[in-house]
Amino acid sequence: MRKLISESFFFCSFFSLFAAFSPMTIHAAVKVPVQQMGNKTVATAIGATRCLTPAMKSLHAQTVKQMEKDMAQVDAVVYAKAIETYQKKLSMIWSAMSEPYCGYGSRGMTAVKSSFNKSVNRMRAEFLAVTKTAPVAKK
Structure with missing residues (x-):
């Protein structure tokens, strides 16, 4: 029983470590650039260019x-x-x-x-x- 508890603890800690560094978590931490237009804040696209007209x-x-x-x-x-x-x-x-x-x-x-x-x-x-x-x- 003790072995089962330690294995489940290891699995849970490994899973939480994996979830902490998953791409979704990292992506959510990235700030989206914003541009101030008057009294409005507008989100701008990452990597947007104004030169390809x-x-x-x-x-x-x-x-x-x-x-x-x-x-x-x-x-x-x-x-x-x-x-x-x-x-x-x-x-x-x-x-x-x-x-x-x-x-x-x-x-x-x-x-x-x-x-x-x-x-x-x-x-x-x-x-x-x-x-x-x-x-x-x-x-």
């Missing part, structure tokens, strides 16, 4: 078209690494727009568009500079 999506589509034009003008075999870098950087710039702090500052979408265009122009200039130089044959 239809205008930004069309701007991204234009940059992808420009990238495809640039890549069509160079030899894909010779400049494979430069093309891969160009694609990765454009993808990285676009993924930054889905982050909560994507550059939306006091100037709003003007700052976001300016930052996006600067990054894209810098990346495109790097690609064009690399492809402008003639590849050197290895001896």
Whole structure:
């Protein structure tokens, strides 16, 4: 009987320990970010971004078209690494727009568009500079 009581105590303490660290308990402890709007407190979504607007999506589509034009003008075999870098950087710039702090500052979408265009122009200039130089044959 004594063994049964000690085993049941162990089981109950193990179960309570498991319940204390279950995902539901941890999730309930996470605070939801709120935003004060006048005299109302509004819950904001975690990871919400204000930068993925239809205008930004069309701007991204234009940059992808420009990238495809640039890549069509160079030899894909010779400049494979430069093309891969160009694609990765454009993808990285676009993924930054889905982050909560994507550059939306006091100037709003003007700052976001300016930052996006600067990054894209810098990346495109790097690609064009690399492809402008003639590849050197290895001896």
